[in-house]
Amino acid sequence: MGRSRQPARVAVVTGASAGVGRATVRLLARRGTAVALLARGSKGLAAAADEVRAEGGRALPIEVDMADHEAVVAAGRRVEAELGPIDLWINAAFSSVFAPFQATRPEEFRRAMEVTYLGYVHGTRVALAHMTPRDHGTIVQVGSALAYRGIPLQAAYCGAKHAIVGFTESLRCELRHDGSNVQVTMVQLPAVNTPQFDWLLSRLPHNAQPVPPIYEPVVAARAIVAAADRPSRREYWVGTSTVLTILGNRIAPGLLDRYLARTGYSSQQTSQPADPNRPANLWQPADGPQGRDFGTCGSFGGRSHRRSPQAWLSRHRRLVAAAGVSAAALGTVAWRVTRVA
Template sequence: MPVRKPWEEALPKRGRAVVVTGASGGVGRAAARAFAARGDRVALLARGREGLAAAADEVQRAGGEALVVTVDMADAKAVEDAAQKVVDAFGHIDVWVNNAFAGIFAPFTEITPDEFRRVTEVTYLGYVFGTRAALRHMLPRDRGTIVQVGSALAYRGVPLQSAYCGAKHAIQGFNESLRCELLRDGSRVRTTMVQMPALNTPQFDWVLSRMPGRARPVAPVYQPEVAARAIVHAAGHARRREYWVGGSTVATLMANAVVPGFLDRYLARTGFDAQHDEGEAEGPANLWTPADGLRGRDFGAHGRFDGEACAGSPQEWLSRHRGRVGRVVAVGVGVLTARWLGRRL
């Protein structure tokens, strides 16, 4: 039998009890399906009832067990109650995925204080409240994994998304602090963060926008299943502190570390047009009320960019198979070295 790595002892390969926030659409919806395909029990947390019902059906058809919990992640008490419902139903929590968010596409000066506060409460404090609720049940068992779904924007701010970028930066700092504390305590509870590229999700049709046309992701765009695979992998390999998904994420974060001033000027020139699409927004935004309730339909995992979205990412595959690739490279180098030495001798 294969020997399991020490950090995987707390996470059985199948049948885990998994919580996914923001599970009614987009990345959360795709991640819920991916966990279900492993036979996991998946608790679906979000506000939108139509989306949650459809997500639960998909989880069950994929081979998992679904639990629907309607909750606003900005409400700390409601999040604690939601976690307790999961434990009452599943017995414990093995994996908690923080993914729910809110956003606004607008210049900072056109965002009201209440709107900025709402984005911060959902996107940042929602992760804080979710993490706290997960730890309440994981720490006594001394096992479990928390996956923070991040973004390249956790390191690199872009125009028109000041509230969202600020929240993602805050999550990054919060998660690093928590990780240090868990390591200091010798805890077997793990936390990791997955930094995502631009994704083809419905958010661009339901996020509040004050742009002249419809909002869109900055190309290149990836399908939400790329993100879902990375999240599932991170949940089982959480000793690694962070995962970067997509070549664009790697390029952005490396450039920002080396030439941040250049990126400031580059995004000032290109960042507005790159996030603008032709046409008019579909209807009411979901900042205060779930979009599926406002529009009476389920949005699913995919947005309107299927025609250009990449279904795979070589970088994401390499990230998930880093150990295997490293061994192959090491063997290759060893063979070449032996041949070279053979010629020399």
């Protein structure tokens, strides 16, 4: 898996006002990391920064739209000036649309790509501008099983996540060519109980929901922090469903096409009719001055898991392998003793 790096002293987390990003900044704060929180929503940012301080960490909340490259550049400069050299940059911000592709307007699709894909490109570019001269730093791209397997009703999101994989692979090769010590890794997530299902623009007749099994944001946050500690590993897959989705698509993509055509619409909607007045954060943050703080978790806490045995095994696979070798050795010794006796 590669040796661990020292925990970051200064980290930047995009999409830090809610969901996975917000859970991640809390874990970083517990380690004593100074955290810059980047997001659009002022209320969510303020609440997330308070949580960081409650954990004993230093927080620097910055309102920024990740689709705006110059604003991200300014945010990076502010972080370095107020917190110090950036050791870790975690890209997690996104926005999207729940709708069939043909019901998604061109400007909406473009906006989703600008935030979710180009937001990662802008964040990575700014991180490298500060890390490359020092030849030190780690970038974590928070992805999804949907980076490898597209599903209906989420064409914009799936397209953006696929694009992030290709972009990151190209960048990784370039850094290796340059002999750089800056490292880039990815974390591919399962369905997570975040506020996205309460605030993404939706044209579905019923409320959107994650496809089970569903995990709490803290499960994703643990994996992200672990990836930051061991960035020499190219990717981390979180949750058995992520593993099965990625591997299943490699083996039988046509079978998954037919399965998702039959089940993908119903599995992503509850039985409750959608509220036509629900918030939508594509163009403006739902947790802005006129909105509310949506918090870390979404509306599916009663159906979500706080732990993933697969994710734990993935993070500790060297320990598990060593334990397996030890058990095998003990078994061999016991067998030989039995034979001698």
